[in-house]
Amino acid sequence: MPISIASYGNFINYLFWFKISVVIVFFVSCKDKSPEIDYLITNAMVYSGELVDPSLLDIGISGEYIVFFGDSKSTGINAKNIIDASGLFLCPGFIDPHTHLDRDLSGPDYKSNLSSLRQGVTTVFAGNDGNSPLPIARKLEEWERNGIGTNAGLFVGHGAIRRMVLGLGAKQPNVEELEEMMNLVAKSMEEGAFGLSTGLFYAPGSYAKEEEVEVLAKVAASYGGIYDSHIRDESSYSIGLISSIQEAINIGRKTGIPVHISHIKALGTDVWGKSKEVIELIESAQKEGIDVTANQYPYLASKTSFRATVIPRWAEDGGNDAMLERFKNNEVKSRLLNEIKENIRKRGGAEALVFSEAENKLYDGISLKKFAELRKLPEAEAAISILAEEPNLGVISYNMIEEDLKNFMLKDWVVTGSDGGSGHPRKYGSFARKIGNYALKEKLISLPFAVHQSTAKTADLLGLEKRGLIKEGYYADIVIFDPKKYIDKATFESPYEEAEGVEYVFVNGAMAIDKGHYKGILAGKALRINDFE
Structure with a gap:
C-alpha cells in the first residue's frame, strides 16, 4: 500500500525529535559523568608554597600533574581515588638544594631515598661542595635506567674537575689546563648540570685562586647555571668568614652568575655572633643587583x-x-x-x-x-x-650558636637545605625539624614562610619550572602531613631515625607514601637544566 504524504511527514517528524532526544541524553550523560581523574584530595589545609595564608581546598591529580585546585563539590569531579585529608596540611613537595645523596640514589638499597621522602622531600640536588660524579650524563642516565624515589639533579663539581685535570696537588693551571677545565664545565652543563659547585674549604678546591673559579663560573653562567659554593672559610682558618663571603659575591659581580652560599653559618668560636655582619654584607650586594641566596640546615653541629x-x-x-x-x-x-x-x-x-x-x-x-x-x-x-x-x-x-642560626633562618633569601650525608641527623630530619620545631612549635617563623623557603623559593633560585607550588598544570609533587605529629626523630646519638608525621607523598603524580607506608615505587625523574629552557 502506498504511504500517504501525511504519514511520511509524521515519520520524518518522529525521526527529528528522536535524534534531538538522543543528543540531549548524550550531553546530559556527559555532564553527569565528568572525565575521571586519578586522585582527588579533599578537605586539606593547603599551603600553596606562596607567601599567603592557607586555605581549605581540594586538589585533583591526573597523570603527573595537578589538574584541579579549588572546591570539588561545585564541579562534579569524578576520581578513581579519593583521599580525605581532614585535619592534615598539604604542601608542595619540599626541594633540597644541597645533599650528598648521589651514592644513595645509585645503590639498590637506598635509591628509594626514604630519608627524604619521610620528610616530604620530593626533589634533591647532589654534586655539591665541588664533589660531583663525572660525566654528569652517565649518572643521570643511570638514575633513569635504575629508577629513583625522588626527583634529582646535579651540579658539576669544581673539585672533581680539578682532580681530573690537575690531580691533588696545590698547583695552578696553565692556559691549556684551564681551557680543559672550562671545556669540562661546558660539557657538564650541556649534559644537564644546574651549575658549578665549589668546596673551597676542601682540598683540592682550596688550592684554586679566585680567578680560576671566576673563569669556570662564567662558563656555567653562559648556560643559565648558578654558582653553588661551600665558601673558602666559614670560620678563621684562612681568609676568614667575611672575606670568604666577599669572594663569593665578587664572583657573582664579575660574571653575573647567581650566587648560592651553601649551608650558611658562622662556624667556630672566633666568628660566633658575626651572622649580622654577614647578613649586612649580602643584603648590600643584593641592593647592588647581585643575585645572592643561601641554604641552611637547622642544627648547631656540622659534619x-x-x-x-x-x-x-x-x-x-x-x-x-x-x-x-x-x-x-x-x-x-x-x-x-x-x-x-x-x-x-x-x-x-x-x-x-x-x-x-x-x-x-x-x-x-x-x-x-x-x-x-x-x-x-x-x-x-x-x-x-x-x-x-x-x-x-x-x-x-x-661549633655554632643558636643566635646565628636563628638570624640566618629569618632571612627570606635563606632556603632550607639538608647537606644530607651519613652520620648526621640533618639527612633524616632537616625539613621536619625546621617546620616541626622552628615553625610549628617555637613559632620563630610562620608556617607559610617555612614552606615557601622549602619549596617555591628554592625552585625559583634553581630555575625549576612547574615545581614548588600547588597550582594547576604543575607537577604533582605533594606532601600531606599531620601538624600534630610532624617532627624529626633523628639525633646525634641515633642519626638514622626517620621523621614522623608524613601521611602521603606524591612524586610526579604517583603515590609514594600512603597513610605513612612506603609503596615501593620509584617515581622520581633525573632533572636536567636543559629541561627548563
Missing part, C-alpha cells in the same frame, strides 16, 4: 671529614699518601702540631669534635678528647694518630 677539620691544607698537598708521609717527617711535625692545636681550638675544643662513621666502631661516637685520654697522647698528637689509621674519618663538630 665533615676530620682531616679537613684539623689538618691545614698545605699538609694535604698531593693527597692522602703525601699527608701520611708528612706525619712521619720530624722537620715539619712541630709546625703541623701547632696548627692542628689551633684548629682544634677554633672548633670549640677537643670535646666538641665527635668521631662519626669510623671504620673501627670502637671510635664511633667518642670525642677527640676521649680518644686522646685513651691513647694517653696530647690532643694534636692524638689527631695525627687516628688519621694515620683512618684518613677518611668523619667528625661531628659542635
